[in-house]
Amino acid sequence: MFSHDFVRDAYIAGTPIALACGLIGWFAVLRAQVFAGDALSHVAFVGAIAAAVAGVDERVGLFAFTLAVALGIAALGGRRGEADDAAIGIVFAWVLGVGVLLLAVLATTPRGSAGVTLANTLFGSIFSLTSGASLLAAAVALIVACALCVMLRPLLLSTLDGELATVRGVPVRALGAAFLGLLAAVTAQSTQAVGALLLLGLLAAPAGAAHLLTARPYRGLALAAGIAVASMWGGLALSYAVPSLPPSSAIIGFAAAAYVGAALWRWERARSPLHQTT
């Protein structure tokens, strides 16, 4: 399997992306910001189309748009740093509407590759990465993971107890914005590898499973990252073995199975009299 270049490139790019998504996702679930991640992953596609209309590199549009919207969500949230669901929804429906407009604009220009761009951005295929692109994806994902590790402790404190963190002098608001920025960076990068829509699975399902399995932060972070990486590896291998199975579907299948397994474990534990807490 690894004698093929495309498989090696998929693993090189996929492993760090899964790692970063698992870590970021654990915080996104804890901060109830999964919807923001969902919104960003849709916005990324509008960024790519905007870049195509303007005639610049797709990645520039992806990063610029997702970062701008992430900062907008942070600003909407105000001092508490928690933007209203409805406000996020309205803004991102509008951004998608702008995307439709840009698609129409693109269709009337001679370049007219709207359909191709749309398909690539929404459903990016991890098996079609070039080796240069996979190294870039790996580098960005590793940088994001390292940045998150640096701000791990203050971010944890400001998430769990914002008031205590403020009293201690932790810059709660700036940390919230920085976290959304990291979320945007990993979203913009991953859309090219696993696709804008399916990125959400790596963000939410492993992290959700980890939150069900343990309440301890460090163990939970490690579990989320581990489940995400395992889903990536398993999904890639399975879709290599079964060609009609798209890699994204296989990866998401593993991640969702992990979540269902965690939920069943939790349910079983709650039923068994040995572990019953009073």
Added chain:
Amino acid sequence: MTPTVNPSLSLNLVADLRDLFQFPFMVHALEAATIVAVLASVVGWYVVLRRQAFAGHTLSVMAFPGAAGAALAGWPAALGYYVACAAAALAMAGTGPAVGRHKSVASAVIATVQITGLAAGFLFLSLNHQILVGLETLLFGTFLGVSSSQVLVLLAIAAGVLAVTALIARPLHFCTLDPEVARARGVPVRALDVCFLLILAFAVAATSQITGALLTFALLVAPPAAAQLITGRTLAGLVVSVAIALVVAWLGLAAAYFSIYPAGFYVTTFALAAYVLAWTARAARGRLAARRRTRLPSAGVLESG
């Protein structure tokens, strides 16, 4: 007057309106848009109140696996929409109420349901060995292909969904605002949660076939959110919400008719504009009230007392 192929906006409003209604497809589109706007803004009022925008978005995305699955199984597409939306609603409902400590895990559940649906959609597509025709139509919809029989079906489903909503409106409201007290009073909170998600699923499945997932979601969230910024009362809020949705939908369709760009852009833009206007009005009112309070100290004393 002969129908014109390239309509252009004149300053004569009556002529413009006549222009708008000269084609049957445009009349059907406006009828469908009216029904969709009323249905979405009423159901959406509870979506915003219950903070279930993420769930609403997830259900509107279920159009994709629904259509892909129906194509694979050889069903009519409409059946696929309803099955996929109802299945997603039940999967989300099986996870418990989205309040308090469970809120963060609930969002992970909703995301997992959404992503599983999408992954299934891709699998169906790939098993079917074909590219789904009109992926853009699925996401962004087209009002312009609506037939009169579709409008009738939509009307029937909308009437049914609105009737059920009216039936459970009072207990639903109660258990949304104070689930603890509602449970203590014997209101079946859990059953109402599931029931509302199913209502939402049916509303979304019915509307997204015609408007596409994007417009359904925009009309579901923006008019009710704007209405709730304007007034805190239930009945007035519902009326304002429906009014905003109707204006947004009609203006959006009319603007799309007179220009070369798609309705999706106009409807979402007008929806955002309504929300921003409501937000600005509320902020201005708050500032005005604060200024009046500082100018009239006796009023402040009265309020604090």
